[in-house]
Amino acid sequence: MTNVSPSGPASERSTGRRVIRILIAVLVVLALVVVCFLVWAKAVMQGERPAALEAWTDDRVSIESFDDSVVMTPIDAASDRGLVFIPGAKVDPYAYLAKLVDAVAETGTTVVITKPTLNLAFFDTRPLDTFTRHAPDVDEWFVGGHSLGGVKACMMAADEEVAGLVFFGSYCSNDVSDSDLAVLSISGSDDGLSTPDKIEGAAHLLPADATFVEIEGANHASFGDYGVQPGDGVATASDDEVRDEITDALVAFWGGSGE
Template identity: 40%
Template sequence: MRRLGRLAVVLLMGLLGYGLGVAQPYVFRPPLVAGQDAITDAASRAAVVSVDDVGGRVLSIRPTGPARVLLVLYPGGFVRPQAYEWLGRALASRGVHTVIPEFPADLAVVDAGRAAALIARYAEGRPVVVGGHSLGGAMAAGYAADHPGDVAGLVLLASYPAQDKPVTGVSFTALSLLAEHDGVADPDAVRGGLERLPPGSRLVVVPGAVHSFFGRYGPQAGDGRPTVSRAEAEAVVVAAVGGYLDAIR
């Protein structure tokens, strides 16, 4: 009996250790650090980057001069905010102030209304665009649907509005981006999501790209195989998002 008891304890400890090992990447998240693999050229180097506390930590990337528009960008599920710093830096040269909030467990669904506090803190009377990648995009679309008077635009990266949260009856159009070889977001669902976006909204397919090319967080399980470099895909993303934001007034 004692031997069986010891065996049970060993098995229990083994299962507990395995469970902790599996859960560790999701429970113990990497620190929020600015400046990781984000500076790509002189224009992006000139951005002012800080980690602020606005009801939780937020990565702020602002132009060195006056900002013209505020972009509140929700990260994808289990993705750290700094994975999108590259995009904020690239947009800063176009007068865009990008803020990327940190969510509990890196899941925007936990606090989808987080944009309200960020808009109150950073908008300063400027037009506000909300957006996000994957799960973060769906949550941002829900925020836009619930607060149409506070939002002047919506940017979705490999994402789409939920069936019960169409973004219709608003005064702005949206921009939706789809990676050609996305193996995580369903391409048909992204295309179908246009039906739940305002009339005149546009879908841009990023040739040769995959889901993880929207953020710098490395390869993602189940994703497709890219046929272009990350730099080539990022250039298309910046051109599309930047062009859309240039028209926001």
């Protein structure tokens, strides 16, 4: 007896059902991956409430929150200078208020802290004027950020008309060494993520006259107020000490509001 393999419409329907089941399974897996990613991205490292409240109640600075950013404006002696500051990956934008409030007041610089798409700077494709429009009286703009936010800022500086860059525990991944950008890099001696070796290793991507300031005892999370970050070093400098060092570095870089 000769065995004959099933064929014809019944076999084709069976194959079609298998293909459909496989496609459904693939789509379900992809949907689960997307959902898990969105949940992960939305779970930010929250800013510490006492530090944020201290900035909000500082009578030297006005703070406004918008859908895309938080704007810190000096009340007295405002200059025509502004900084668009990009948070680190999954860090609450409000976590940077206290670290920047003294510098805003003492240098007269308006600071716009962005609220990145999905809390990750690399997913944010909005142009710089999305944020600068909140401070129409500012003529000279710098761009900067913390950690991944600083990397994104360097990319933006290569494509946008800005005066310079400001890094908090960060560095460039693209080459701007031939530009005339004014650059300030503030780092921490105990940073376990943007380590001193990484900062030094990327220094050649910046202009030769870039200014480097290393804060002794600061770690990666010292540049904001959001608690402990996995993989980071242990900070020995207090939040107030780091805040003072950041302010001093920015005053030296930009000058005081009375100058």
